[in-house]
Amino acid sequence: MNADSLLDLAPVVPVVVLDDADAAVPLARALVAGGLPVIELTLRTPAALPAIERVAAEVPDAVVGAGTVVRRADAEQAAKAGARFLVSPGCTPALRAAMADTGVPFLPGVATASEALALLEEGVTALKFFPAEAAGGIPYLKALGGPLPQVRFCPTGGVTVANAPGYLALPNVGCVGGTWLTPRDAIAAGDWARIEELARAAAALR
């Protein structure tokens, strides 16, 4: 798998904030059962790295990656934990190099044509578009597709079950990401049936 093919594995990538690493395995199983095998665990909580480790070891059908990679150490620790991909909200030359050095496929975040061009110069053609809705949403991404047809995006940030179909209809969108599939209250309550249902609805979006 490379970063470009990562965009084709599922229409929606759940972006997960986990408070408790014990929730990771049942959560991942629910998402996979609902039809969403690609899971981004954000490095925003101390639970994230152990959660990645457990999902990588115990849920073979899941493709688990790390989100919110903002420093070299994040990229290194996530790769060591078994992350199959890395996602960053934005990108700098140092962060791009750090992610590339891990050998793990990565999706760097961009919000402008210049940022996309800087990564294109390095041969990176699969990008996260963040924060999608705040940065201009569907019309903005459609406009980027004119001069930059070789770049494909995973928009995240404000993407919902309601607006996801509009993004997925764009030729330069491979998949979308969002937190709506894994509400914090459902995770805290261990309501895996609800999460599986949300995943099933999202998997049917394309």
Ligand code: 3PG
């Ligand atoms: C991200 O890091 O991609 C965003 O936090 C997604 O968040 P949202 O789906 O809640 O907008």
